[in-house]
Amino acid sequence: DAGVIQSPRHEVTEMGQEVTLRCKPISGHNSLFWYRQTMMRGLELLIYFNNNVPIDDSGMPEDRFSAKMPNASFSTLKIQPSEPRDSAVYFCASSLAGSRPYGYTFGSGTRLTVV
Amino acid sequence: DQQVKQNSPSLSVQEGRISILNCDYTNSMFDYFLWYKKYPAEGPTFLISISSIKDKNEDGRFTVFLNKSAKHLSLHIVPSQPGDSAVYFCAASSSGTYKYIFGTGTRLKVLA
Numbered sequence: 001d002a003g004v005i006q007s008p009r010h011e012v013t014e015m016g017q018e019v020t021l022r023c024k025p026i027s028g029h030n031s032l033f034w035y036r037q038t039m040m041r042g043l044e045l046l047i048y049f050n051n052n053v054p055i056d057d058s059g060m061p062e063d064r065f066s067a068k069m070p071n072a073s074f075s076t077l078k079i080q081p082s083e084p085r086d087s088a089v090y091f092c093a094s095s096l097a098g099s100r101p102y103g104y105t106f107g108s109g110t111r112l113t114v115v
Numbered sequence: 116d117q118q119v120k121q122n123s124p125s126l127s128v129q130e131g132r133i134s135i136l137n138c139d140y141t142n143s144m145f146d147y148f149l150w151y152k153k154y155p156a157e158g159p160t161f162l163i164s165i166s167s168i169k170d171k172n173e174d175g176r177f178t179v180f181l182n183k184s185a186k187h188l189s190l191h192i193v194p195s196q197p198g199d200s201a202v203y204f205c206a207a208s209s210s211g212t213y214k215y216i217f218g219t220g221t222r223l224k225v226l227a
């Protein structure tokens with residue numbers, strides 16, 4: 001299994017531009033999570049999907065952020081327009097809902113820099 | 116409001132000695148806890164877990180202790196090795212939810 005795959009690994013963009021981050025979860029996992037890592041807040045949950053349906057998006061900072069999961073093998077996190085304060089590492093993770101012992105499997109993350 | 120807190124941003128320990136990483140939580144509904152380890156430029160990876168029905172879980176050099184009355188858990192690494200140098204996150208969840216709340220992390224440096 002290739003694990004959770006995120007792309008791109010690094011993204012540098014100018015303020016005001018649209019940014020799209022991509023995630024392919026582990027095959028068979030039915031829950032998908034987007035987290036953001038910052039020094040101040042650690043790993044912050046942005047949104048999570050169960051069976052492709054958004055269950056909790058209370059962590060999405062504002063309307064500039066949106067996430068979709070059109071099918072079980074793909075999800076996107078979009079920021080439009082991007083701002084310098086969005087600079088962070090964004091992680092995608094997946095799990096089999098109800099399977100607690102090992103938590104999630106994380107991807108390697110996308111480091112976003114907005115200048 | 117941080118429901119899971121790791122108050123020590125960093126910790127340095129000599130190789131061979133014990134590393135103790137601490138985590139506090141505020142939500143009494145949390146009943147399952149995890150520790151993750153994160154190397155630079157990689158995603159966090161699962162290390163060890165504990166259910167609230169236990170007060171200790173051991174896996175090789177790693178032991179997690181849970182004190183429910185104090186809402187405190189700790190991760191002990193004995194003996195510490197240079198390869199243990201990483202950022203450690205604790206995370207908590209409650210039954211019926213599939214999301215984990217993470218702490219801010221503790222950066223452990225094991226000195227050779």
